[in-house]
Amino acid sequence: MFIQCIFLISSAALIFAGSISISERIVGGQPANISEVPWQVSLLERGKHDCGAVIFSDEIVITAAHCVESNNLEEYSVRVGSSKSNQGGQVVQISNIIRHENYHYIYLLNDIALIRLKTKLQLGDNVRPIPLADRAPAGGTPALVSGWGRIKHKGPSSEDLLKTTVNIVDWNVCRRSYGYISKDQICAAASGKDSCQGDSGGPLVVDGKLVGIVSTGNECAHPYFPGIYANVAVLKPWIENAIKFV
Numbered sequence: 001m002f003i004q005c006i007f008l009i010s011s012a013a014l015i016f017a018g019s020i021s022i023s024e025r026i027v028g029g030q031p032a033n034i035s036e037v038p039w040q041v042s043l044l045e046r047g048k049h050d051c052g053a054v055i056f057s058d059e060i061v062i063t064a065a066h067c068v069e070s071n072n073l074e075e076y077s078v079r080v081g082s083s084k085s086n087q088g089g090q091v092v093q094i095s096n097i098i099r100h101e102n103y104h105y106i107y108l109l110n111d112i113a114l115i116r117l118k119t120k121l122q123l124g125d126n127v128r129p130i131p132l133a134d135r136a137p138a139g140g141t142p143a144l145v146s147g148w149g150r151i152k153h154k155g156p157s158s159e160d161l162l163k164t165t166v167n168i169v170d171w172n173v174c175r176r177s178y179g180y181i182s183k184d185q186i187c188a189a190a191s192g193k194d195s196c197q198g199d200s201g202g203p204l205v206v207d208g209k210l211v212g213i214v215s216t217g218n219e220c221a222h223p224y225f226p227g228i229y230a231n232v233a234v235l236k237p238w239i240e241n242a243i244k245f246v
């Protein structure tokens with residue numbers, strides 16, 4: 001998954017190289033209990049945390065397409081209901097994956113996938129689906145992002161679940177930062193706060209609704225480059241249709 005991130009990043013970074021100092025600030029997270037974000041999933045690859053994901057129902061989770069590029073279903077499983085990335089909760093195997101048919105692995109367009117679980121999740125205070133947003137929030141709206149990803153650009157990841165609040169960035173403003181983004185992407189940023197490598201596939205939430213899936217970005221908490229998320233409101237028709245087939 002790093003390859004894709006780095007590809008997008010390097011093209012944008014080249015333009016700015018030399019004119020900026022590299023931000024190494026932490027992603028600005030605080031510890032979160034899984035009960036605060038019970039829709040948060042850890043997607044395991046060969047038993048180890050690799051990406052985030054989100055509970056859509058007791059048998060379907062949503063993640064980023066770039067997190068599930070292998071067709072070998074056996075490689076993947078999910079952990080739910082734990083604040084730790086490496087222990088606790090329920091670990092469930094998966095039975096199918098559908099990636100968006102227009103997923104673009106370099107530009108990370110339509111970076112979304114559905115996963116069907118082999119056995120149903122036992123829902124409870126720590127394991128809950130989240131509804132999908134119907135429309136993308138306006139620029140400036142605060143949004144909650146969570147995960148076990150890196151705590152700073154090129155830094156270590158966290159075994160304990162972290163959360164932080166970032167603000168939705170107006171689409172045109174974000175497009176100007178990167179030179180290009182597409183309508184199925186939504187950006188969010190705040191000073192010293194961001195999602196980072198290992199958070200991909202995880203939730204960006206406003207008012208108890210899923211508005212974004214962590215996708216990519218240039219470095220992490222970079223002052224000029226917001227985090228980029230798959231825009232759930234735009235992708236909702238795809239999700240609702242794909243659910244019938246996954």
Ligand code: ARG
Nearest residue numbers: 005195197198199200217227
């Ligand atoms: N592509 C990264 C991953 O696979 C997520 C990067 C998010 N970056 C950001 N600046 N918000 O985990």
